[in-house]
Amino acid sequence: MTDELSLLLVLAALYLIECARWIGAPGLAVVGRRGAGRLLRPGERLGNRRGGLAWIGALETPGAAFAAHPWPLSFGPDALCVEAPYAWRRLGRAPASRRIVEYAELRTLTPRRRGSDVCLGESTLVATRSDAAAEALVALLKRLAQASPAERAALLEDTVRGRFARPAIEARVAEVAAARRLPAVTGALLALAIFGAGPALTHLYGLVAIALPFGLGLLGLHLLHLLVVFRAHRRLAPAARADRWIEFAKLLLSPPMAIRAADALSWHRLAEFDAIAVASVMARPDAFAAFVGPVRRDLAHPLAIPGLEPRAAAIVQAERARTLAAVDGLIAERAVEVADRPDGVADGGGWCPRCLGTYRRSEGECGDCPGVALQR
Numbered sequence: 001m002t003d004e005l006s007l008l009l010v011l012a013a014l015y016l017i018e019c020a021r022w023i024g025a026p027g028l029a030v031v032g033r034r035g036a037g038r039l040l041r042p043g044e045r046l047g048n049r050r051g052g053l054a055w056i057g058a059l060e061t062p063g064a065a066f067a068a069h070p071w072p073l074s075f076g077p078d079a080l081c082v083e084a085p086y087a088w089r090r091l092g093r094a095p096a097s098r099r100i101v102e103y104a105e106l107r108t109l110t111p112r113r114r115g116s117d118v119c120l121g122e123s124t125l126v127a128t129r130s131d132a133a134a135e136a137l138v139a140l141l142k143r144l145a146q147a148s149p150a151e152r153a154a155l156l157e158d159t160v161r162g163r164f165a166r167p168a169i170e171a172r173v174a175e176v177a178a179a180r181r182l183p184a185v186t187g188a189l190l191a192l193a194i195f196g197a198g199p200a201l202t203h204l205y206g207l208v209a210i211a212l213p214f215g216l217g218l219l220g221l222h223l224l225h226l227l228v229v230f231r232a233h234r235r236l237a238p239a240a241r242a243d244r245w246i247e248f249a250k251l252l253l254s255p256p257m258a259i260r261a262a263d264a265l266s267w268h269r270l271a272e273f274d275a276i277a278v279a280s281v282m283a284r285p286d287a288f289a290a291f292v293g294p295v296r297r298d299l300a301h302p303l304a305i306p307g308l309e310p311r312a313a314a315i316v317q318a319e320r321a322r323t324l325a326a327v328d329g330l331i332a333e334r335a336v337e338v339a340d341r342p343d344g345v346a347d348g349g350g351w352c353p354r355c356l357g358t359y360r361r362s363e364g365e366c367g368d369c370p371g372v373a374l375q376r
Helices: 003-017 131-146 149-163 166-179 181-205 207-236 241-252 275-282 285-300 310-334
Strands: 020-024 028-031 038-040 051-055 065-068 079-081 100-102 111-114 117-120 123-127
Touching: 003 181, 003 207, 020 028, 020 065, 028 275, 038 285, 065 275, 079 310, 100 310, 111 131, 117 131, 131 149, 131 241, 149 310, 166 181, 166 207, 166 275, 181 207, 207 241, 275 285, 275 310, 285 310
Parallel strands: none
Antiparallel strands: 020 051, 028 038, 028 065, 079 100, 111 117, 117 123
């Protein structure tokens, strides 16, 4: 293998690294244009209870991938619990402290954001996936602290409606699409220079002869591309300074990795919305139906959460009920059909309303879904 080919393979490997993204659990990535996107869940082969890697695709347009998560908190009438309302992964739920915080405590321990963490006083309440998600959660906690019980119930309902608002998601996706147009051009030019012009000129004139002039030209194009992406990111998310500078510093020394710099424009832009709502906007109808069916059944017939105390379980159930109502609204709005009963149930037998597994018996729990009683 020649030195030139080895260098090209190294550059390709650096580019491919940026095609893999970590998705926290429970969460998913949506890749592609609105209405035709692919849904990617955290990988189980390259993952753990905290999340996993998802492959965006080497030929996918940079800036067309969005990460989406449920909020990591559940809200009850008089307190919140640090536990997500749902999880859909075979590896189980992501670790959570399950701390219960009375709303009255929020008046003395003022919620604040520290990067992507939400803090009460000097302690971290919960870690979110982005600065935007943390900012939205802090704003909600401050409003809950000042609200009366009746106002609090209405506020929580309004918050769920906002997180499931399809028009707002569509508007945000359109905003990202407009912002990534120029970065898409400079990114394509950078890719063409690295994987097209560079190898061609090396073959014609040799690496030593082109190293200085080509390297200087590539450096200028690289810096221009990063500047374009940086300015677009600042327009889309002016408050996300930490994300912006971390991404810029990471890509500064690696032009191949910078080809996908526009992914920073889209990846966290839907952080304020629920993953299920994002899927309803971005995915094809058949893909959304296949995704939302098991999720809805999990919300309606949840697994038992080991070690969750009764009050915390009641808080999680209250959040789950609000989420289920919003999901039913999305299903009706998209006019998709989801299976809620298996075919071919034996006479006198039962079935699991969560996994739709069938049994010859009709009593007891599902063997695969702890805490879910069989139906007949």
